[in-house]
Amino acid sequence: MTTNKKAQTMPGLPAAWFSMDAVEKLGDIGAEFMGFLAARIQEDVKTQHALLHCKDPVELRKVQEEFLQTAVDQYSAQAGRMTELTNAFLASMMLPPVDD
Incomplete structure (x- = not known):
């Protein structure tokens, strides 16, 4: 009696989950997140x-404002990038259409 090893490993998950493209997309998401975290x-x-x-309160305030603006800019850009990567991952999970 032969059995499907994929079915034994993770029952209920689509076969596309194990595709090389899906694994690469997950790697891209992880690498992007780690790069963002490092930045x-x-x-x-x-x-x-x-x-x-800082030598005075005015300079202190300027440093804080620049920090916050940079954070907002970086987080906004990262949200867009992560959305793109997540969409690419989800697209890699889609099964091809079935011809009738």
Whole structure:
């Protein structure tokens, strides 16, 4: 008696889940997230350095405003990029149409 190993491993999931394209798309999402996280940490360190070197409250406020604007810009751009990557992943999961 032979059995389907995929069915034994993950019953109920579509076969497309295991496609190379789907796995690559998941990798792209993970890599994009890690790159974004690294960029945000870099901005945090840069801002902390600038804050430590502020000489007056006006300069402090300017550093904080720049930090917030950069964060808003980066998070907005990242949301769009993650939406694109998620859509590509979901498209890779779609089964081809069945011809009648």
